Amino acid sequence: xxxxxxxxxxxxxxxxxxxxxxxxxxxxxxxxxxxxxxxxxxxxxxxxxxxxxxxxxxxxxxxxxxxxxxxxxxxxxxxxxxxxxxxxxxxxxxxxxxxxxxxxxxxxxxxxxxxxxxxxxxxxxxxxxxxxxxxxxxxxx
Amino acid sequence: xxxxxxxxxxxxxxxxxxxxxxxxxxxxxxxxxxxxxxxxxxxxxxxxxxxxxxxxxxxxxxxxxxxxxxxxxxxxxxxxxxxxxxxxxxxxxxxxxxxxxxxxxxxxxxxxxxxxxxxxxxxxxxxxxxxxxxxxxxxxx
Numbered sequence: 001x002x003x004x005x006x007x008x009x010x011x012x013x014x015x016x017x018x019x020x021x022x023x024x025x026x027x028x029x030x031x032x033x034x035x036x037x038x039x040x041x042x043x044x045x046x047x048x049x050x051x052x053x054x055x056x057x058x059x060x061x062x063x064x065x066x067x068x069x070x071x072x073x074x075x076x077x078x079x080x081x082x083x084x085x086x087x088x089x090x091x092x093x094x095x096x097x098x099x100x101x102x103x104x105x106x107x108x109x110x111x112x113x114x115x116x117x118x119x120x121x122x123x124x125x126x127x128x129x130x131x132x133x134x135x136x137x138x139x140x141x
Numbered sequence: 142x143x144x145x146x147x148x149x150x151x152x153x154x155x156x157x158x159x160x161x162x163x164x165x166x167x168x169x170x171x172x173x174x175x176x177x178x179x180x181x182x183x184x185x186x187x188x189x190x191x192x193x194x195x196x197x198x199x200x201x202x203x204x205x206x207x208x209x210x211x212x213x214x215x216x217x218x219x220x221x222x223x224x225x226x227x228x229x230x231x232x233x234x235x236x237x238x239x240x241x242x243x244x245x246x247x248x249x250x251x252x253x254x255x256x257x258x259x260x261x262x263x264x265x266x267x268x269x270x271x272x273x274x275x276x277x278x279x280x281x282x
Binding site: 088 | 163232234247277278279
């Protein structure tokens, strides 16, 4: 009786393995698909800066860092990246720094623009800004 | 004898289920991680167009479609998206269409620019192009 119930318990445990593996793989696939769905049609806010002549490198770094810090201050931002120009073709019209701010949809940008953290950033940027380029779009594949 | 070998075969098949599920989940996780690794520090080629006054909408659509078709013609392209301006701030300087071409690294852009499929696309675009903006950068987080 003991032997048979132990065997039953062991058999039961063995049968749980595929269940756990199935739950695990289901979770992994669901997470992957959720991540893809969120990437489906993001809204992009592409921004390029040219700084005024004589802006110290340290000030430029401070501005880049302050921009990048907005990701942790404004929940609506789903992704944020930046880069300095590495243009092969000289078609960047004097712009040296670009930022790509991503949102789930356009409503995210509408939250972002008047956000106090963004306004504070603009105050830091403005005195050093020669010109700015902005292009907002829904990313289509 | 037949009964026991049939039971053995059934038991064997049952034991294969967790194996298949495990292989499947391993593949799903590996693919996810590979996708993330490739996203690590991609190289971006951001391009904006303003078309000449009077360019027919059908020609603009043809040009967008031809640009997007480069993804299947040039292996170096890891991602390609586009969007029409939905600017909230009027800082897009007359540009109406933007494209974000992604590569694993800058070498990808060096393959892309002189590629015959890209050169053919430029031939289609040029007669209708008023101006172009290009910003190339390594995407930093």
